[in-house]
Amino acid sequence: MNRKIPLGLTIALMAIAAAITFIISTSYSMSIFNKLVADVQQRAEMYQKLEQIDAYVRQYYDGTIDEDKLIEALANGYISILEDADARYLTAREYSLYREAQSGTHIGIGVYTYEDGGYPAVRQVLSNSPASAAGISVGESIVEINGQSALDLGYDAAESLLRSNSGTQLELTVRSSGEDRTVIVSTTQMNIATVESTLYGNVGRLKISGFSEKTFQQFSAAYSSFSSQGIKGLIIDLRNNDSELFDPAVNILSAILPSGSNTAIKIDRSGAESVYEKAVGSMTINLPICVIVNSRTSGPAELFAAALKDYLGASVVGAGTSGNADLFESYPLYDGTAIVLPTATLRTDNIEISGVGIKPDYEAATAFDDTDEQLALLNENDDPALKRALEIVTSLIPAE
16 A cells, blocks of 8 residues: 655644744733744644655655554654653554553453563463463463464464453463473463562562552452551562553552642753642551562652652661652554653652662662562572561561
C-alpha cells in the first residue's frame, strides 16, 4: 500500500491564523504574540520538510516502504531527540503491558517473558497462577504452543497467545536444560500480588514489589492482619521496586503518616513547588520501622522510603537507591500506542531524592545481584539486609 502520510501542513497554517485571532482578541503582549507565531511557523516548516522528503522518496526511491515501520520510526525519532531517557514511545503491545502493570491485573497463564533465541523465555512466574500450578519455572523456554513452533510463530505472536482471553486452553511444550515436557494450562484473569507478608516472631515484614492500583488494598489487608496478631515492629522491604505509579504509594503514605503531614512535595517544570497531598492519618503506624532498599529501588518506592524516614523516623538498611523521583504521565495515541513523559519531580519536606537517591543509615549488601529470584532463595539468616533490619527493629521494641 502506497498511501501518503498526512503531515498536517494545512493544519499548521490554520493554527497560525487561529493563534493570531486568539492573541489579538485577548490583548496578549506583542512579545508573546511574536514567540507563538515563530513557534507555529517553525512547526509548519518541520511538516513541510517531512512532506518534501516523503514526496521525493515515493517518487524516486527504487524500493518498497513499510508504512507501519515508517510511522513507528517517526514517533520514536521525535521522542529520542528529547535526550531524556525517561521519555518513551510505547508500541501498542508495550502500552498494553504498561497499563497492566499499573492496573495490577493480569490476563494469561501468569508468566512474564523475554525473547531468547526467538522463543519466549520465562523471567517471572506469578504466584498462584496457572503457570505456577503447572510447574513452569523462571529460565525455562516455551518452544511450542498448541503444536506450533514458537519460533515459527514469532516472539510477539507467541507471547500474545500466552495472554489469550481468560478460559483459553493451551498445550505448551516447555524446554528446560535441553529437555522438553508438555503441560496443559488455561488462561485466567488474576490480580497481581504486589505485597507479600512474613512474620518473624513479633516483627512483621511487608515486601512491596511494585505499586499498582491494587497495592493499597493489599497493603491495608496485610497490615491489618499483622495488627491483629499484635506485632511490635515492622519491616518494609522495597528492594527491586522500580514501578512508576506514584498514586498508590501516596495513598498508603496518606493513611500511615500522621494526619496533616505532606506526603510529598511536587516540583514542576518551572521549579514551582506545591504539596502533592496531605496525609489523613487513618492508619498511622506507631511502631519501630525499618525500610530495606537497594540500587533498583526507584521512583515511588524511593519517595515511600524517604517519607517513612522523614516523618516516622524509620531506619533505612541496604544500598543507595537510584535517585529517580520523576513523576510520569502517559498520553495514549489514536492507534493504541502512547508516549510517557516526565512532568515533575517529587521529594519529602526534608529529603531530596532526584539525582541523589536515599542513602541507607546501615549499609548491607547481599552476595548476589539482588534479583527477585535470588532474594527469594534467602531467609532471615542468610539475607544480610533482612537480618540487619530485624536486629534494628528488635532493638527498638520497648521492653515489657
